[in-house]
Amino acid sequence: MQAYILRRVLMSLLVIFMVGVITFAIMHIVPGDPVAMLIGVEGGYDKETVDRMRHTLGLDKPTYRQFLDWFGGIFSGNLGTSIFTGHSVLELLGPRLEPSISLAIMGLTLAVIIGVPMGILAAWNANTWIDRAVMVFAVLGYSIPGFWLGFMFIWLLAVKLPLFPVMGYVPLSQGLLPFLRSLTLPAVTIAIAFIALIARMTRSSMLEVLREDYIRTARAKGLPERVIMVRHAFRPASIPVLTIIGLAFALAVTGVVVTETVFSIPGTGRLVVDAVSRRDFPVIQGVMMLVATAYVMVNLVVDVVYAYLDPRIRY
Amino acid sequence: MERQSTDLVGTAVVRPPGAVSRFLKASARAFQKNPNMLAGAVILVVMATIAIFAPLIAHQDPVRLHGADRFQPPSSRYWFGTDHVGRDVYARTIYGSRISLLVGASVAAIVASAGTVIGLIAGYFRTADSVVMRFMDGIMAFPTLLLALALIALLGGSVQNVIIVISVVDTPRMARVVRGAVLMLRDQEFITAARAIGVGPSRVMALHILPNALAPIIVQATFVFASAVIVEASLSFLGAGTPPEIPTWGNIMGVGRTYIQIALWITFFPGLFLSLTALAINLMGDGLRDALDPRLARRA
Numbered sequence: 287m288q289a290y291i292l293r294r295v296l297m298s299l300l301v302i303f304m305v306g307v308i309t310f311a312i313m314h315i316v317p318g319d320p321v322a323m324l325i326g327v328e329g330g331y332d333k334e335t336v337d338r339m340r341h342t343l344g345l346d347k348p349t350y351r352q353f354l355d356w357f358g359g360i361f362s363g364n365l366g367t368s369i370f371t372g373h374s375v376l377e378l379l380g381p382r383l384e385p386s387i388s389l390a391i392m393g394l395t396l397a398v399i400i401g402v403p404m405g406i407l408a409a410w411n412a413n414t415w416i417d418r419a420v421m422v423f424a425v426l427g428y429s430i431p432g433f434w435l436g437f438m439f440i441w442l443l444a445v446k447l448p449l450f451p452v453m454g455y456v457p458l459s460q461g462l463l464p465f466l467r468s469l470t471l472p473a474v475t476i477a478i479a480f481i482a483l484i485a486r487m488t489r490s491s492m493l494e495v496l497r498e499d500y501i502r503t504a505r506a507k508g509l510p511e512r513v514i515m516v517r518h519a520f521r522p523a524s525i526p527v528l529t530i531i532g533l534a535f536a537l538a539v540t541g542v543v544v545t546e547t548v549f550s551i552p553g554t555g556r557l558v559v560d561a562v563s564r565r566d567f568p569v570i571q572g573v574m575m576l577v578a579t580a581y582v583m584v585n586l587v588v589d590v591v592y593a594y595l596d597p598r599i600r601y
Numbered sequence: 602m603e604r605q606s607t608d609l610v611g612t613a614v615v616r617p618p619g620a621v622s623r624f625l626k627a628s629a630r631a632f633q634k635n636p637n638m639l640a641g642a643v644i645l646v647v648m649a650t651i652a653i654f655a656p657l658i659a660h661q662d663p664v665r666l667h668g669a670d671r672f673q674p675p676s677s678r679y680w681f682g683t684d685h686v687g688r689d690v691y692a693r694t695i696y697g698s699r700i701s702l703l704v705g706a707s708v709a710a711i712v713a714s715a716g717t718v719i720g721l722i723a724g725y726f727r728t729a730d731s732v733v734m735r736f737m738d739g740i741m742a743f744p745t746l747l748l749a750l751a752l753i754a755l756l757g758g759s760v761q762n763v764i765i766v767i768s769v770v771d772t773p774r775m776a777r778v779v780r781g782a783v784l785m786l787r788d789q790e791f792i793t794a795a796r797a798i799g800v801g802p803s804r805v806m807a808l809h810i811l812p813n814a815l816a817p818i819i820v821q822a823t824f825v826f827a828s829a830v831i832v833e834a835s836l837s838f839l840g841a842g843t844p845p846e847i848p849t850w851g852n853i854m855g856v857g858r859t860y861i862q863i864a865l866w867i868t869f870f871p872g873l874f875l876s877l878t879a880l881a882i883n884l885m886g887d888g889l890r891d892a893l894d895p896r897l898a899r900r901a
Binding site for chain 2: 297308312429437441535536562570577581582
C-alpha cells in the first residue's frame, strides 16, 4: 500500500511538472513581445527603458532560468501579476472564490442527492419503463449544453414565474436565504450533467453487483428487497462511482465558467473569460496552474482512497 | 526474396480473419436492433442535409439587417424571430449548423488520426510510453474548456483555430483509449506469431493491431464529435470562439444572453438545434459502444 501511494505521489508530481511546462510554454509562444504588450505601444520607447523592463521582468535570462523562477514562484504562492490591472493573481482570485466554490459544492451536492437514488432505482427496476426513463434522462442531461438549460430556467422560473432572481449573486454574508435563492438556478444548471453521469454510473455498477452470488443468497434467506438494495448492493457498488469524482471536478470547472456567464455571477469563471478577452496571460496562466494542480491532487486522493477501499486495484 | 515470403506469411496466414468486417457487421446489426441509434442517425442526417443545403433552406440572408424589424417574435415571415439588429434568427440558425458540423467532424477526424498514431506508438514501444503518456496526462489535467479558452486567447478566434484548439484538448483521451487497446492486444498469440516470423513494427501495428482496435476508436470518435460541437458552441457563446460576424449557434446565443427577458427566441432555437445534434451523436455513440463492446452490452 505504501509503495503504491508513493508511486502515485511521484507520478502526480511529474504530471504537475508537465502542467507547469505546458502552462509556461503557452505564455512563451505568445505572438509578439511581452514587453511591447505591457507598455501598450509598439516603439516610441528608447532601448534603455525596454531593456530595464526586460530586466525587471527577468526576460533577459535564459529560458530555462525563467521557467525555474516562475515554477519556483508558484510554490511560494506567487501566481503572477495581471498585465491589465496590476494586481497579483491571488488578489484577483480572493473575492471570486466564494461564489464559484459555493456554486460547485451546491451543484455537486444536488447531483449526488438526486443522481444516486435515480441510479439505484433504475438498476432495481432494470428493463422497465423506470429504467428506460432514467436512461433517457441520462442521455439528455449529457447532451443538452448547460448554458442553454440555464437560459430556459431563467425564462421559466425567473421571468415568467418570478420565483428566483434573474441573475446576479448574493454573498452568504447578506443572509442564507437570499444566498441560496441566488444560487439555486445556477446550481441546478450545473447539476443536470452530473446527475446524468452519476445516475448512469450508479446504475451500471449496481447491475454488476446484483449478479453476484451473495445477492442471491441474501434473497434466498428472505431479506427484504430494500435491505438488499441499500445494504448489500449499493455499498460495494458505490466504490466505482467514486472514480468519477475526479471527472466531476473537471466538469465543475467547465460548468462554473459557463454558468457564471449565463447568470452574471462575479466568480472565478468570469475572471477567466474576461482575462481571455483581454489576453491577460498571467491571469490565465495562474488560474490554469491552480486548477490543474487541484485536479491532479483530487485524482491522487481518489486513487488512494479507491485502492484502500478495493485492494484488488493496486497495480 | 526473403522479405517477400515473410510479407506473404504475415498477411495471409497469421492475420486474424476479418477484424474489419466483423466490426462492420456488428455496427449494421446495432442499427437494426437499437431504435435509439437509428433515431440518432436520422437526426444527424437531417442536420447534415440542413447544413449542406443551407442557402436553399434558409429563405433569408443570415447577415442582412432588417432595421425596422428588431426583436420580432417568431412569425410566418421570421420563423424563429429576429435579433437586436433585425437579423433573421431562422436563417442564422440554419447557417449555424454548417460551422457546428464542420468543427465537430474535423475535430473527430483529426483526433481519431492523431490519437491513433500516438496511442499506437505509446502502446507498442515501452520507451516512448512513459514520456508520451505523462505529457498526455499533463494536457488532461486541464479541464477541457479552460485549456481551450487559454489556447484561443493565444491563437485568436477563428474557425480554423477553434478546430485546432479542440483537437489538441481532445487528443490525449483518444491516445489513452488506443494505447489501452494496444496493450491488451500486443501480447496475444497472433501478434507474437507475426513478430516471430519477422514482420516489422509498423506492419504489425497497421495490419494486425489497428483493425482490432477499430471499435474503441470509432466509439471514442463519436463522443469527441458530440463534445466538440458543444465546446465550439460554448467558446463562441463566451465570445472566445468564431468571430461574431459568422452565424454559429454559440454566437447567436451569446447575443441572445443580453435579451433573454424580452426575446427568448434568439437563444431558444439555436440551443434546441445544438441539443438535438449533440443528442443524436451521443445516441449513436451509446448504441455503437453497446454493440461493439460485449462487456458493456451484457449489462444492458
